[in-house]
Amino acid sequence: MIQPMLATPASSLRVLPAGEWRLEPKLDGWRALVTIDDDQVTIRTRRGRDISAVLPELSRPPRGARGRQVLLDGELIVGAGTCDDFYLVGPRLARSARSAHLGPLVSFVAFDVLWLDGRSLCDLPYGTRRAMLEELRLSKGSWWTAASLEDDPQRVLDACQQLHIEGIVAKRLDGRYRAGRRSNDWIKFKTEDWSLGHAPRRKTA
Numbered sequence: 087m088i089q090p091m092l093a094t095p096a097s098s099l100r101v102l103p104a105g106e107w108r109l110e111p112k113l114d115g116w117r118a119l120v121t122i123d124d125d126q127v128t129i130r131t132r133r134g135r136d137i138s139a140v141l142p143e144l145s146r147p148p149r150g151a152r153g154r155q156v157l158l159d160g161e162l163i164v165g166a167g168t169c170d171d172f173y174l175v176g177p178r179l180a181r182s183a184r185s186a187h188l189g190p191l192v193s194f195v196a197f198d199v200l201w202l203d204g205r206s207l208c209d210l211p212y213g214t215r216r217a218m219l220e221e222l223r224l225s226k227g228s229w230w231t232a233a234s235l236e237d238d239p240q241r242v243l244d245a246c247q248q249l250h251i252e253g254i255v256a257k258r259l260d261g262r263y264r265a266g267r268r269s270n271d272w273i274k275f276k277t278e279d280w281s282l283g284h285a286p287r288r289k290t291a
Contacts, residue, residue, distance in 0.1 A: 087134050088200065089266030090117055090159055093255050093274040099239040101273065102256050108216070109235045109242045110197055112253040112274055113167030115175050120194055122147045122156040129162075129194070139183035143191050143228045150223040157201035158219075159263075160232065164190045168250040196224050197232040197255075200263055208263040212271070215263065239275070247277035 117132040127147050129138045138145070141162075164178060165171035178189035199219040200208055207215050216234055224231045234257075235242055243254050253276040261271025 090119060090132055091264050092268040093272035094268055094270050096273045096275060102239055107256045107258055109237060109239060110232045110255045111246055111251050112255050113161050113163050113195055114169050114172040114252045115161040115163035115167055118160060118162045120158045122151045124153055137179055140179055140181055141192055142187060144194055148224050148229040155203050158196040159198040159200055160194055160196040162192050162194055164192055169252060191228060193228045193230055195230045195232050198263060208265060211260045212257050213259040243275055243277060253277050
């Protein structure tokens with residue numbers, strides 16, 4: 087099984103030359119890899135645990151991916167994926183398959199596509215992969231595509247702080263997907279509150 091690529095933490099936005107990066111909100115949830123094979127959906131955590139059975143709301147593939155072979159990288163969130171919403175994800179995923187429908191709904195927010203119809207996309211530039219992800223039109227029900235912004239990084243980071251979102255991830259447009267590695271092609275920045283440790287907790291996925 088492929089291992090997710092990891093972002094490199096940084097504190098200064100000066101490392102981002104203009105025009106070479108796109109910015110994504112760093113939503114607060116559980117990292118997951120989702121495989122869609124025709125109409126079969128398999129959801130695995132970052133460590134490879136199959137949690138498909140406890141997520142019935144994601145058992146039906148989105149329309150743009152039906153009848154296709156797709157591997158998506160993204161985040162499982164509850165609500166808007168804020169720091170407060172994070173605490174609802176773990177208990178929801180810890181339920182049994184029989185009682186899964188009793189908890190809050192979980193959404194999958196895709197931010198990368200790694201495989202499409204028999205072809206690995208990992209060696210393609212992020213900008214190309216992003217365009218292919220958007221063509222899948224994951225924007226309905228419990229399936230979403232993460233925002234990708236071309237804007238002033240400080241302004242985006244400030245907006246995330248106001249929305250109680252953990253931070254941003256900057257992704258180099260020509261960067262490849264380096265499975266299982268921490269790469270400088272993805273750089274993450276936390277909002278001021280998070281950088282000061284105002285919302286500390288240990289993630290489990």
